[in-house]
Amino acid sequence: MVPSALFLYHGFVKSIPxxxxxxxxxxxxxxxxxxxxxxxxxxxxxxxxIAIIKVLAVYNDFMLPLVMISSNxxxxxxxxxxxxxxxxxxxxxxxxxxxxxxxxxxxxxFLFMQRYIIQGLVAGAVKG
Numbered sequence: 001m002v003p004s005a006l007f008l009y010h011g012f013v014k015s016i017p018x019x020x021x022x023x024x025x026x027x028x029x030x031x032x033x034x035x036x037x038x039x040x041x042x043x044x045x046x047x048x049x050i051a052i053i054k055v056l057a058v059y060n061d062f063m064l065p066l067v068m069i070s071s072n073x074x075x076x077x078x079x080x081x082x083x084x085x086x087x088x089x090x091x092x093x094x095x096x097x098x099x100x101x102x103x104x105x106x107x108x109x110f111l112f113m114q115r116y117i118i119q120g121l122v123a124g125a126v127k128g
Contacts, residue, residue, distance in 0.1 A: 001057065005050045012046040013039075048116035059106065077102045
């Protein structure tokens with residue numbers, strides 16, 4: 001999870017013009033103030049994009065919870081849906097109902113974060 005975030009941050013930070021930091025330095029801005037006042041606000045679109053990607057990855061993770069969680073009480077949603085898949089027959093009506101219910105939190109999350117997703121995609125598209 002960290003390598004992909006580092007890769008995205010690296011590409012985004014390279015696109016920030018050095019002139020912004022140079023002008024802040026000329027205006028008497030120290031390194032910490034420059035980071036918190038100039039660089040960090042510019043990183044908000046990529047930070048929210050990475051947060052969205054990571055939340056969706058953790059929400060949809062199947063293998064790690066399968067290995068780590070032994071109690072049925074703490075089962076994640078993908079593990080709970082996998083119970084309906086059998087060796088010889090599948091309960092498709094239960095599977096589709098469970099999947100329809102399990103997608104509701106992701107849809108709500110997407111609706112709240114949609115503005116930031118679009119902002120993050122557009123931020124890297126325009127050069128100039």
